[in-house]
Amino acid sequence: MNRHPDGGGPRRGPLLALFCAALVLFNFPMLTVFDRDATVFGLPLLGVALFAIWAGLIGLLAWISERRPERRSGRRHRKDLS
Amino acid sequence: MVAAPVVLAISLGYLLLLFAVAAHGDRRGAQGRSVIGNPWVYALSWAVYSSAWTYFGSVGRAAAGGIWFLPVYLGPMLAMLLAWIVLRKMVRIAQTYRITSIADFIASRYGKSPLLAAAVTLITVVGILPYIALQVKAVSAGYDLLVHGADQPAPPRATWWQNGTLAVTLALAAFTIVFGTRHLDSAERHEGMVAAIAFESLVKLGAFLAVGVFVTWGMFDGPADIWARAQAFPELQSLLRLGGGEGAGAFGHTQWFAMTILSMFSVLLLPRQFQMMVVECVDERHIRRAAWVFSAYLLLINIFVLPLAIGGLVHFGPGGGMDPETFVLSLPMAEGATALALVAYIGGMSAATGMLIVETVAVSTMVCNDLVMPTLLRLPGFGARAGGDVTRLLLNIRRAAIVAVLLLGYAYYRIAGDAYALVSIGLISFAAVTQFAPALLGGIYWRGGTAAGALAGLLGGFAVWAYTLMLPSMAKSGWLPAGFLDGPFPLLAPEALLGMTGLDNLTHSLFWSLLVNVGLYVGLSLSRAPSAREATQALLFVDVFERGGGAAEPAPIFWRGRARLEDLVGLATRLLGPLRAQQLFQEHAAETGAASVEAITADARLVDRVERQLAGAVGSASARVLVASVVQEEPLGIADVIEILDEASQLRVYARALEEKSLSLEAATAELRAANEALKSLDHMKDDFMSSVTHELRTPLTSIRALTELMLDTPDMEEAQREEFLRIVVGESERLSRLVNQVLDMAKMESGHAEWRIADVDMRALVSDAVRLTAGMFDERGAQVLMDLPATVPVIRADPDRLTQVLLNLLTNAAKFVPQEGGRAEVVLRAGTGDLAVMVRDNGPGIPPDQRAAVFERFRQVGDAATRPPGTGLGLPISRRIVEHFGGEMWVETAPGGGACFAFRLPLDPEEGAGGGGKRWASRC
Amino acid sequence: MGIKVLIADDEPNIVVSLEFMLKREGYEVIVARDGNEALEAIRRERPNLVLLDGMMPGLSGFGVCEAVRADLSLGGTRILMLTAKGREADVARGVGAGADAYVIKPFSTRDLMQQVRDMLA
Structure with missing residues (x-):
């Protein structure tokens, strides 16, 4: 098992930043930005916005989680081995 | 409408399918080809979060309040963003220390406190029962709707034995017993159960999406069409605005925020979530995906929640008598799509059963380990030294607990089932488990938390929760007198404590309960230092990534005492069963290199x-009691803990030594090079010094030799000339x-x-003496000396002769440099807060700022050689050295009027050292 | 017109002894207290011989020596370096700078006088 605190996974910084961003995006007063009678493709803006933000966050989380961990020293080795 | 036997048959058929999936999972697990060992199944098992409530x-929530159904899912999104950080730590801790429930987790963190474990278990049971009832109700309501039709009110309730709900409940109990307590596993993992739950997650998602697609594109022409048609109803137009729906008026953003935070914690702290995410975790790396x-x-x-809610409202008409919570079933039924309605029913049942199974497994583990076991251990004849295999007993306790929890839930539903809407029950449970957050999260990030703080926080928070949320909801259902809501007196009204208004009851309760919880937790924790056991557990939890043990570095073991192998073998056999116990000791023998189990040292x-x-x-608290009862332990103090930690870190030191060796070699080389440079430069300085000294010695010698030779060779020299020469010779000899x-x-x-002869020095007397000794010099130059001395100054410890030397040097300098006429020097002594300062000012030419540093250099005489008075160039450097020897400092600046002001300060306490922040007297020059 | 000798030294007592010694021999004596003053006096007074102290504030004796040798119009000036620094390196430096002779302090007045006489002969 990987003993490194990061466990070879995503780094803490981007995750914490994303968390803070989500906290702001999902709450008052940010929500009032989308609170209007407009529609997108015939759908009410507020609902679409919330789901879009949500999907965006999932996308970012997936991207942060799934990209290869950057290892400054390890990258070349891996290439050599493959 | 569907015939009751058909619905029952399909329900039981579905449960049988679950049995098959779970059995398959268990079998594959036993063969070592686990079906749950990948992140996809792991993620699906987390989806047990989506219960019948979802x-x-x-x-129903969306139909009434628009977007208000969302915070309960946005909270988990927030939690998932931090899962890799927080959840992974929880998993690592739980797996390292074999923790099998949230009660065990908290109790273990705070010194394996049985009291804390029991408290968490009780809070869980009380808080979760309504939630279980809610699931039973959902299954039952779905059943009623299918059997009795959508447009008719449900008939009066049949007697309990005729009710299909009870049958389903009992079937569930059977399932849970089979897959939740098949064997006693020390990791408390249930492969089959996880596989079944992941399967259920797929079923409910599929079913819900199927209904969503059917309604959105079958009954309507896409989501835009639903919304367009909703515009015909004025009450629906503002549903998707912040202030719309139920909470028309101002948007309750505090409640929105509260619900987001509440569900953020709940997704980690609900017993079923903890079970799935932490206990059933196969590999912590799976959390990433x-x-x-x-x-x-x-x-x-959730994507079809709004189309279904609005579609249902449009179809049946707002306020059309149809309960929006049944839209998932009633919409297909209304269109005559009976098969789809059955699929939807199965989906709802899978949501409910999944939650029920995992929740009861988790709760039964807690009840068994943290309520029943500690009680049993107190019984005479059951203590740790009693014989007999108790594994079967443990399993039976859990089975009984499962049946009891499910039946209690069923009973709760029968009694209170119609009292609340589904959503409010769920949120009440969420608020209850959120009380675990301070103790749990604080426990894994803060070493200072203590058992007393955690217990008081939990109980305090729970009491406030009960008083402000649970009991008022009962009062509103008519079980308590309505007067309860007014409180014993107005300031204690349950939904407006201390007269706090402007918050909805959930936010109000959450605010007060968490305030009390965190306040007690932090306050009590800070008020008393943790005991040794609390401190060690804190260390093991907070630093789990550093100290958790592993191949690289063994974890510190905070235990000292004597144990006998037979006792430990006996205890393990009794609680784990002979097979597992034997396996345990064989593994240990292999790892420690013992020839056989009998040869193991009981260390x-x-x-x-x-x-x-x-x-x-049996949980860490009970395990602690059991082990303590068969071994002779030495109580550990904080000092022992530190010692053990030192031993552990010793190993770390050895491990790093090798890595550091090359670094230190490099450093040593650099150091040697630097030392060499320093030596070279010192050598150079010495040469310079020698050269300066010879130069300074040769100069007076030259005069003396030349003049004496001249006198010798010139017998007829005039008397006056001879006298002048002799005077010069004498002066140069003195200089020499x-x-x-x-x-x-x-x-x-x-x-x-x-x-150095150290004595008590009265600087007042010293300064006066020095002035007296140099008075002659000043008189010769027609200059006057003034003294400005305070009445008393503190005595300092120093060498009086040396200090006199310093003062004489400064005064002589001043006397040399004062002008021929109107010469004037002043000596000032001042006592600061921690030091003494002496300043010697003159009204001579002063020293230009760029030469101030140079005057303290050896053999550096500043000024024009022709006009400057004679000197050796060593007086000031020596003076400065003396002052620095006593921890003081010496400097020079311009005196008012342009003369030089030489000053030095001496600390009263030489230990304080130079530049110790004492008052700078320089500004007084 | 007598023979002019310039004494350039910053130590007043040494100047006193040199001045007495040279005057006793009948030379005309000029005194400079530092390097710049010495160079100025050389250009103005054109002394036949300069007794030059190596270590002076401002322009050092070596500097004066180099400046005199660089100035072709001062070609006839003889230079005798006096210095308290007796190390080989200083002698070499003095000779390198173009001094005609080199005497180490403290000196014998008789030897120095002989040297002066030889140089002015």
Whole structure:
């Protein structure tokens, strides 16, 4: 098992930043930005916005989680081995 | 409408399918080809979060409040963003120390406190029962709707034995017993159950999406069409605005925020979530992918909530008598799509059963380990030294607990089932488990938390929760007198404590309960230092990534005492069963290199290992009691803990030594090079010094030799001339001897061989004496000396002769530099807060700022050689050295009027050292 | 017109002894207290011989020596370096700078006088 605190996974910084961003995006007063009678493709803006933000966050989380961990020293080795 | 036997048959058929999936999972697990060992299944098992509450309740909530169904899913999204950080730590801790429930987790963190474990268990049971009832109700309501039709009110309730709900409940109990307590596993893992739950997650998602697609594109022409048609109803137009729907008026953003935070914690702290995420985790690396997959799952299962809610309202008409919570079933039924309605029913049932199974497994583990076991251990004849295999007993306790919890839930539903809407029950439970957050999260990030703080926080928070949320909801259902809501007096009104208004009851309760909880937790924790056991557990939890043990570095073991192998073997056999116990000791023998099980030394490592295994079976608090009862322990103090930690870190030191060796070699080389440079430069300085000394010695010698030779060779020299020459010779001889003395002085001081006679020094007297000694010099030059001395100054410890030397030097300098006429010098003594300062000012030419540093250099005489008075160039450097020897400092600046002001300060306490922040007197020059 | 000798030294007592010694021999004596003053006096007074102290504030004796040798119009000036620094390196430096002779302090007045006489002969 990987003993490194990061466990070879995503780094803490981007995750914490994303968390803070989500906290702001999902709450008052940010929500009032989308609170209007407009529609997108015939759908009410507020609902679409919330789901879009949500999907965006999932996308970012997936991207942060799934990209290869950057290892400054390890990258070349891996290439050599493959 | 569907015939009751058909619905029952399909329900039981579905349960049988679950049995098959679970059995398959268990079998594969036993063969070592686990089906759950990947992040996808792991993520699906987390989706047990979506219970019947999501399945039916979200649509109801959306129909009434628009986007208000969302915070319960946005909170988990927030939690998932931090899952890799927080959840992974929880998983690592739980797996390292074999923790099998949230009660065990908290109790273990705070010194394996049985009291804390019991408290968490009780809070869980009380808080979760309504939630279980809610699931039973959902299954039952779905059944009623299918059997009795959508447009007719449900008939009066049939007697309980005729009710299909009870049958389903009992079937569930059977399932849970089979797959939740098949064997006693020290890791408390249930492969089959996880596989079944993941399967259920797929079923409910599929069913919900199927209904969503059917309604959106079958009954309507896409989501835009639903919304367009909703515009015909004025009450629906503002549904998707912040202030719309139920909460028309101002948007309750505090409640929105509260619900987001509440569900953020709940997704980690609900017993079933803890079970699935932490206890059933196969590999912590799976969290990386599961976090976003689970988030995506939640998004998918919610995507049709709004179309279904609005579609249902449009179809049946707002206020059309149809309960929006049943739209998932009633919409297909209304269109005559009976098969789809059955699929939807199965989906709802899978949502409910999944939650029920995992929740009861988790709760039964807690009840068994943290309520029943500690009680049993107190019974005479059951203590740790009693014989007999108790594994079967443990399993039976859990089975009984499962049946009891499910039946209690069923009973709760029968009694209170119609009292609340689904959503409010769920939120009440969420608020209850949120009380675990301070103790749990504080426990894994803060070492200072203590058992007393955690217990008081939990109980206090729970009491406030009960008083402000649980009991008022009962009062509103008519079970308590309505007067309860007014409180014993107005300031204690349950929903407006201390007269607090402007918050909805959920936010109000959350605010007060968490305030009390955190306040007590932090306050009590800070008020008393943690005990040794609390401190060690805190260390093991908070630093789990550093100290958790592993191949690289063994974890510190905080145990000292004596144990006998037979006792430990006996204890393990009794609680783990002979097979597992034997396996345990064989593994230990192999790892420690013992020839056989009998040859194992019963050391701290073995005791720790046995205790961890027992903790997996009966919880860490009970395991602690059991182990303590068969071994002779030495109580550990904080000092012992530190010692053990030192031993552990010793190993770390050895491990790093190798890595550091090359670094230190490099450093040593650099150091040597630097030392060499320093030596070279010192050598160079010495040469310079020698060269300066010879130069300074040769100069007076030259005069003396030349003049004496001339006198010798010129017998007829005029008397006046001869006299002048002799005077010069005498003066140069004096200069020569002074120089020799000072060079010796300097050399002694630099080599550290100078003698210092330390005595109490009264600087007032010293300054007066020095002025008196130099009075003659000033008189000769027609200059006057003033003294400005305070009435008293503190006595300092120093060498009075040396200080006199300093003062004489400064005064002589001043006397040399004062102008021929109107010469004036002033000596000032001042006492600061921690030091004494002496300033000697003159009204001579002063020293230009760029030469101030140079005056303290050896043989540096500043000014024009022709006009400057004679000197050796060593007086000031020596003076400065003396002052620095006593921890003081010496400097020069411009006196008011342009003369020089030489000043030095001496600390009263030499230990304080130079520049110790004492008051700078320089500004007074 | 007598023979002019310039004494350039910053130590007043040494100047006193040199001045007495040279005057006793009947030379005309000029005194300079530092390097710049010495160079100025050389250009103005054109002394036949300069007794030059190596270590002086401002322009050092070596500097004066180099400046005199660089100035072709001062080609006839003889230079005798006096210095308290007796190390080989200083002698070499003095000779390198173009001094005609080199005497180490403290000096014997008789030897120095002989040297002066030889140089002015």
